[in-house]
Ligand SMILES: Nc1ncnc2c1ncn2[C@@H]1O[C@H](COP(=O)(O)OP(=O)(O)OP(=O)(O)O)[C@@H](O)[C@H]1O
């Protein structure tokens with residue numbers, strides 16, 4: 001069953017067309033990685049998928065919701081779709097536990113004792129059980145990003161979107177965040193993620209999509225794509241990453 005269906009999506013900012021007819025399907029329990037040069041449209045696509053940007057034409061369906069309808073359906077969509085960005089955006093004046101308990105309580109109306117149990121569970125999942133009462137500024141960047149992921153998971157999403165979640169981190173902290181995402185993938189989470197971590201994409205993503213100038217230039221099973229690029233653009237992109 002398809003959990004994400006992006007069909008012939010076009011997106012323009014003013015006169016500039018940034019997405020030029022993009023179609024991607026992600027099956028339930030599968031991971032798709034978006035790669036490509038800066039400015040190729042990866043973040044824009046992810047934001048369209050979550051309804052943060054309005055598409056110019058085409059259709060997007062995610063977790064059974066059609067994107068781009070009224071505000072009420074967008075709210076429903078956001079309950080089922082988690083998104084994590086490069087910046088963690090934790091509330092600095094709230095503890096880790098409070099940061100995580102907030103959305104289930106406010107958005108879903110979950111009772112406080114239950115949100116606490118959920119927070120403990122998702123914190124354990126990202127390996128930070130002992131940080132429940134810590135404040136964000138007492139954590140490393142990698143730990144803060146893992147809390148941001150836990151906060152998203154507390155909403156029990158059906159699909160997770162990740163946009164370069166390790167890009168702001170020192171290399172030694174990147175691995176711990178990628179390990180959390182890999183575990184999520186193993187546990188069957190449907191994921192669409194933008195990454196510069198080619199090794200991660202190759203190992204964890206079922207499918208990798210190479211975007212170039214607003215189009216899908218090449219896509220396929222990750223291993224095949226990285227080992228045997230069919231276009232000079234992808235070949236160069238993969239080469240330049242190895243360095
Ligand atoms: N809100 C906006 N208004 C106008 N142009 C935008 C807006 N957001 C993105 N763009 C343009 O759309 C193009 C694609 O940007 P996008 O952020 O999707 O690229 P990206 O592939 O995520 O790049 P990076 O790897 O640097 O994150 C760029 O040319 C960018 O300048």
Ligand SMILES: [Mg+2]
Pocket residue numbers: 042043044164
């Ligand atoms: Mg981007």
